[in-house]
Amino acid sequence: METLLYLVFGLVALVGGVLVIVNRNPVYSALSLVLTMFAISALYILQQAYFVAAVQIVVYAGAIVVLFLFVIMLLNLGDESDLPASSGTRRFVGALLGVTFAGIVGAVVWEYASTAGPAVAAGTDIDHTKLLARVLFQNYLLPFEVVSLVLLAALVGVLALIRTHGRDLDSSEADNV
Amino acid sequence: MSDFAICLAVSAALFTLGVVGVLVKRNAIVVFMCIELMLNAANLAFVTFSRQHGTVDGQIFVFFVMAIAAAEVAIGLSIIVTVFRNRASINVDDVTMLRR
Numbered sequence: 001m002e003t004l005l006y007l008v009f010g011l012v013a014l015v016g017g018v019l020v021i022v023n024r025n026p027v028y029s030a031l032s033l034v035l036t037m038f039a040i041s042a043l044y045i046l047q048q049a050y051f052v053a054a055v056q057i058v059v060y061a062g063a064i065v066v067l068f069l070f071v072i073m074l075l076n077l078g079d080e081s082d083l084p085a086s087s088g089t090r091r092f093v094g095a096l097l098g099v100t101f102a103g104i105v106g107a108v109v110w111e112y113a114s115t116a117g118p119a120v121a122a123g124t125d126i127d128h129t130k131l132l133a134r135v136l137f138q139n140y141l142l143p144f145e146v147v148s149l150v151l152l153a154a155l156v157g158v159l160a161l162i163r164t165h166g167r168d169l170d171s172s173e174a175d176n177v
Numbered sequence: 178m179s180d181f182a183i184c185l186a187v188s189a190a191l192f193t194l195g196v197v198g199v200l201v202k203r204n205a206i207v208v209f210m211c212i213e214l215m216l217n218a219a220n221l222a223f224v225t226f227s228r229q230h231g232t233v234d235g236q237i238f239v240f241f242v243m244a245i246a247a248a249e250v251a252i253g254l255s256i257i258v259t260v261f262r263n264r265a266s267i268n269v270d271d272v273t274m275l276r277r
Binding site for chain 1 (some may be wrong): 186187192197207209210211213217239241245248251252256259
């Protein structure tokens with residue numbers, strides 16, 4: 001029964017991933033990405049990573065994809081039919097590299113999965129979120145602080161990139177922005 | 178096929194989809210979405226291995242990956258907006274100035 005759920009949500013994730021690439025309209029691609037995020041979140045729940053599943057939905061579906069949609073609609077992008085068609089060479093090379101890569105990764109996964117033992121039960125004597133917090137703030141405190149610095153740097157970087165060098169947004173620029 | 182193998186296979190397939198998307202698509206925003214797909218595939222592998230080993234360290238790594246992904250998306254999308262301001266296009270083939 002549980003294996004069936006794994007299969008269903010795995011398939012949903014893959015279908016979402018294919019739709020991201022196949023769709024011509026970036027809005028549909030973003031919505032397919034949400035489908036993939038939710039399916040992966042379900043896989044997290046099946047693996048008892050409840051907190052990660054919640055954070056996945058909040059951060060990815062709630063923040064990142066909304067940011068994508070915001071930019072798509074800000075730039076007023078329609079479907080890609082006005083872009084010149086992708087060259088056959090590029091599609092061929094992309095497909096070839098993709099198949100090669102899938103073969104390599106699949107071989108490694110097959111090798112590992114066939115030799116791995118049964119899953120070890122995580123510490124069940126303690127609340128899962130409490131356990132995560134304990135590990136995060138004791139063993140990984142320095143990386144946590146570094147990540148907060150990275151986020152601050154990203155914030156400053158975005159402001160520096162978007163800045164219009166002191167010019168007021170006149171009418172010509174306002175059209176583009 | 179065990180649940181473990183299913184999750185790893187889904188992770189590998191999602192990563193491959195992301196790679197193919199980055200190689201084939203020309204819309205810069207969709208290329209970014211494919212990068213997100215790859216990051217999510219890595220996250221799925223982290224959680225799967227974490228469960229397999231009975232520790233939560235892999236799940237901690239997922240938080241770090243998510244934080245970096247958020248920073249990367251903010252920077253990347255502002256680069257795309259800046260390019261669109263200058264070129265009125267988000268076709269990645271139009272941004273070749275550094276190649277010349």
